[in-house]
Amino acid sequence: xxxxxxxxxxxxxxxxxxxxxxxxxxxxxxxxxxxxxxxxxxxxxxxxxxxxxxxxxxxxxxxxxxxxxxxxxxxxxxxxxxxxxxxxxxxxxxxxxxxxxxxxxxxxxxxxxxxxxxxxxxxxxxxxxxxxxxxxxxxxxxxxxxxxxxxxxxxxxxxxxxxxxxxxxxxxxxxxxxxxxxxxxxxxxxxxxxxxxxxxxxxxxxxxxxxxxxxxxxxxxxxxxxxxxxxxxxxxxxxxxxxxxxxxxxxxxxxxxxxxxxxxxxxxxxxxxxxxxxxxxxxxxxxxxxxxxxxxxxxxxxxxxxxxxxxxxxxxxxxxxxxxxxxxxxxxxxxxxxxxxxxxxxx
Amino acid sequence: xxxxxxxxxxxxxxxxxxxxxxxxxxxxxxxxxxxxxxxxxxxxxxxxxxxxxxxxxxxxxxxxxxxxxxxxxxxxxxxxxxxxxxxxxxxxxxxxxxxxxxxxxxxxxxxxxxxxxxxxxxxxxxxxxxxxxxxxxxxxxxxxxxxxxxxxxxxxxxxxxxxxxxxxxxxxxxxxxxxxxxxxxxxxxxxxxxxxxxxxxxxxxxxxxxxxxxxxxxxxxxxxxxxxxxxxxxxxxxxxxxxxxxxxxxxxxxxxxxxxxxxxxxxxxxxxxxxxxxxxxxxxxxxxxxxxxxxxxxxxxxxxxxxxxxxxxxxxxxxxxxxxxxxxxxxxxxxxxxxxxxxxxxx
DNA sequence: TTACAATGCACTATCGATTGTGCAAAATGA
DNA sequence: TCATTTTGCACAATCGATAGTGCATTGTAA
Numbered sequence: 001x002x003x004x005x006x007x008x009x010x011x012x013x014x015x016x017x018x019x020x021x022x023x024x025x026x027x028x029x030x031x032x033x034x035x036x037x038x039x040x041x042x043x044x045x046x047x048x049x050x051x052x053x054x055x056x057x058x059x060x061x062x063x064x065x066x067x068x069x070x071x072x073x074x075x076x077x078x079x080x081x082x083x084x085x086x087x088x089x090x091x092x093x094x095x096x097x098x099x100x101x102x103x104x105x106x107x108x109x110x111x112x113x114x115x116x117x118x119x120x121x122x123x124x125x126x127x128x129x130x131x132x133x134x135x136x137x138x139x140x141x142x143x144x145x146x147x148x149x150x151x152x153x154x155x156x157x158x159x160x161x162x163x164x165x166x167x168x169x170x171x172x173x174x175x176x177x178x179x180x181x182x183x184x185x186x187x188x189x190x191x192x193x194x195x196x197x198x199x200x201x202x203x204x205x206x207x208x209x210x211x212x213x214x215x216x217x218x219x220x221x222x223x224x225x226x227x228x229x230x231x232x233x234x235x236x237x238x239x240x241x242x243x244x245x246x247x248x249x250x251x252x253x254x255x256x257x258x259x260x261x262x263x264x265x266x267x268x269x270x271x272x273x274x275x276x277x278x279x280x281x282x283x284x285x286x287x288x289x290x291x292x293x294x295x296x297x298x299x300x301x302x303x304x305x306x307x308x309x310x311x312x313x314x315x316x317x318x319x320x321x322x323x324x325x326x327x328x329x330x331x332x333x334x335x336x337x338x339x340x341x342x343x344x345x346x347x
Numbered sequence: 348x349x350x351x352x353x354x355x356x357x358x359x360x361x362x363x364x365x366x367x368x369x370x371x372x373x374x375x376x377x378x379x380x381x382x383x384x385x386x387x388x389x390x391x392x393x394x395x396x397x398x399x400x401x402x403x404x405x406x407x408x409x410x411x412x413x414x415x416x417x418x419x420x421x422x423x424x425x426x427x428x429x430x431x432x433x434x435x436x437x438x439x440x441x442x443x444x445x446x447x448x449x450x451x452x453x454x455x456x457x458x459x460x461x462x463x464x465x466x467x468x469x470x471x472x473x474x475x476x477x478x479x480x481x482x483x484x485x486x487x488x489x490x491x492x493x494x495x496x497x498x499x500x501x502x503x504x505x506x507x508x509x510x511x512x513x514x515x516x517x518x519x520x521x522x523x524x525x526x527x528x529x530x531x532x533x534x535x536x537x538x539x540x541x542x543x544x545x546x547x548x549x550x551x552x553x554x555x556x557x558x559x560x561x562x563x564x565x566x567x568x569x570x571x572x573x574x575x576x577x578x579x580x581x582x583x584x585x586x587x588x589x590x591x592x593x594x595x596x597x598x599x600x601x602x603x604x605x606x607x608x609x610x611x612x613x614x615x616x617x618x619x620x621x622x623x624x625x626x627x628x629x630x631x632x633x634x635x636x637x638x639x640x641x642x643x644x645x646x647x648x649x650x651x652x653x654x655x656x657x658x659x660x661x662x663x664x665x666x667x668x669x670x671x672x673x674x675x676x677x678x679x680x681x682x683x684x685x686x687x688x689x690x691x692x693x694x
Numbered sequence: 695t696t697a698c699a700a701t702g703c704a705c706t707a708t709c710g711a712t713t714g715t716g717c718a719a720a721a722t723g724a
Numbered sequence: 725t726c727a728t729t730t731t732g733c734a735c736a737a738t739c740g741a742t743a744g745t746g747c748a749t750t751g752t753a754a
Contacts (some may be wrong), residue, residue: 058740405710
């Protein structure tokens with residue numbers, strides 16, 4: 001046998017069967033082709049001895065499928081997205097598919113290039129998470145007749161699976177209200193909403209949930225309490241700093257939108273004595289186990305990354321293509337708690 | 348044109364050129380084939396209009412290459428590995444390759460399956476990080492004549508790129524010694540080494556570095572101070588708890604081996620008043636920005652994930668196959684510091 | 695024994711791109 | 725003008741697996 005991996009032709013020569021028969025045996029279609037069990041066993045044995053494995057490029061070329069599923073994330077190096085990746089990967093493998101995850105750094109050119117690459121490799125489907133230009137990508141996929149599902153992102157030309165941001169924000173706000181000093185509540189001091197971008201879907205929904213919870217608790221949501229200063233820690237740090245100096249104290253109620261914003265908040269808080277937090281209730285719409293170890297309690301909302309991916313695969317398996325938004329509720333994490341259900345962080 | 352993506356045959360018909368010419372034009376080999384610039388422009392234009400993109404399965408089949416590079420990690424959902432993934436991904440794309448990252452949950456069966464899948468897809472090279480059975484994987488790759496490089500893992504049949512664990516541990520220990528109360532140093536209380544597995548290469552090297560630093564500082568390394576209680580937080584928590592009650596205090600010097608072990612440590616520490624740490628110096632061989640926000644200072648060692656991957660690609664580009672271990676120094680992070688150089692964590 | 699169905703497998707075209715080879719037409723030189 | 729070289733491209737085989745089709749051989753029924 002020539003160097004390199006053995007092919008069905010090699011196995012055919014060794015077994016005396018024809019290549020097409022070998023193919024049928026090795027891909028499991030032999031009952032339909034009425035191949036005798038005896039031959040099947042013989043061929044299988046030889047294939048195993050030779051260390052045969054099917055060439056997926058050849059199969060993919062012939063079948064116009066590849067067995068690959070792609071996912072686009074902005075970055076790997078992030079708790080939420082890496083958790084999505086983890087589940088995406090595991091559930092792809094369960095289905096006998098090979099996951100391909102690419103990060104695009106929220107760069108729309110890179111996003112386009114990645115989708116084009118996926119198309120070139122004939123991936124069977126794409127999950128799109130955290131894209132900066134989802135419409136562009138949707139259009140590309142549609143043009144290539146490629147199934148795609150948006151994750152935690154509202155899509156227009158395909159199904160999307162998103163966190164119930166309204167619900168999470170509503171429940172988080174409720175918790176913050178309950179944990180605030182009574183005096184602050186009765187004085188109507190309100191809760192500050194910090195971080196995120198007013199133009200993105202998630203933040204918009206969260207603000208609505210926050211406002212609804214305040215309203216239902218008999219408090220008014222004050223427009224000037226909402227400070228969507230972006231996702232960059234430095235910006236949040238600055239906003240937090242000026243807010244504290246303006247109030248002369250840490251706000252009695254604080255809703256931090258996203259963990260990176262929280263990092264910024266912390267880089268200011270770390271300069272304060274721990275008594276500074278005695279009259280504050282703090283919540284964060286995002287989860288990191290380390291927040292359980294801070295000097296003050298933090299309520300957190302954890303997106304159900306498993307639920308998001310599971311729902312997406314469900315839609316994929318069902319062949320769903322209707323442009324419907326499916327909603328998955330997030331989980332509220334009590335202070336000082338390490339969330340379970342995440343795959344162990346095995347160092 | 349038939350439904351589905353256009354092929355070189357479609358472009359050939361539309362342009363009046365032959366498929367082989369179209370192929371040469373579109374893959375850039377046309378100068379060697381003496382295709383006229385005029386034809387090149389015409390074909391290129393038509394291809395662009397038709398939204399042509401080359402079918403990588405067909406190309407890969409013909410060329411016996413795929414343009415894919417694989418990487419194996421135990422999990423995506425981890426700071427270190429996701430950081431590796433991030434760089435692996437970016438640098439693959441820089442080279443015009445398509446990165447495929449699979450997680451195996453440290454399960455050696457899964458590892459084998461993934462490598463076999465990669466072989467089936469004719470990936471051009473594999474990076475192996477954090478495998479539980481590297482030898483098995485090396486053997487598989489060798490048999491398939493597949494270039495592979497071990498990352499942060501000593502390999503026997505291929506190049507490997509590993510963190511300089513000795514150096515990192517040495518420098519971390521030095522810092523801990525310098526930060527310990529003088530009285531503790533002069534009493535020879537020593538430094539406790541907690542977490543990790545005595546049987547793995549990294550821990551072994553770290554213990555050597557720790558011992559060397561102690562020795563060079565005129566302190567003896569006490570065998571009973573070394574407690575490699577694994578990577579599971581719960582185990583470390585338990586070990587930390589019993590150690591504290593045995594000593595009647597937090598140890599004056601503590602070297603925590605890995606961040607997950609540190610999580611365990613923290614889950615005990617969070618039960619103590621912050622004054623309990625006044626006479627302790629604590630270090631962790633791993634990095635998490637959140638440790639900058641704890642009540643007490645923590646020295647950390649951050650593996651240079653960019654350096655590891657960069658070196659690995661360098662070896663790959665150079666076609667290096669010698670089974671040599673290449674060492675990359677980690678970075679010491681001062682307390683209360685957020686490391687830079689990592690790709691922004693854009694929430 | 696004859697007719698016919700079922701069984702078991704081989705043949706061959708095909709997927710889309712690449713590449714070695716061959717052959718006109720144009721360009722060059724004598 | 726004729727012989728050569730160069731230019732510019734088409735042809736056909738090939739990568740490995742799949743799937744439609746056809747043809748012996750064996751088995752069954754009448």
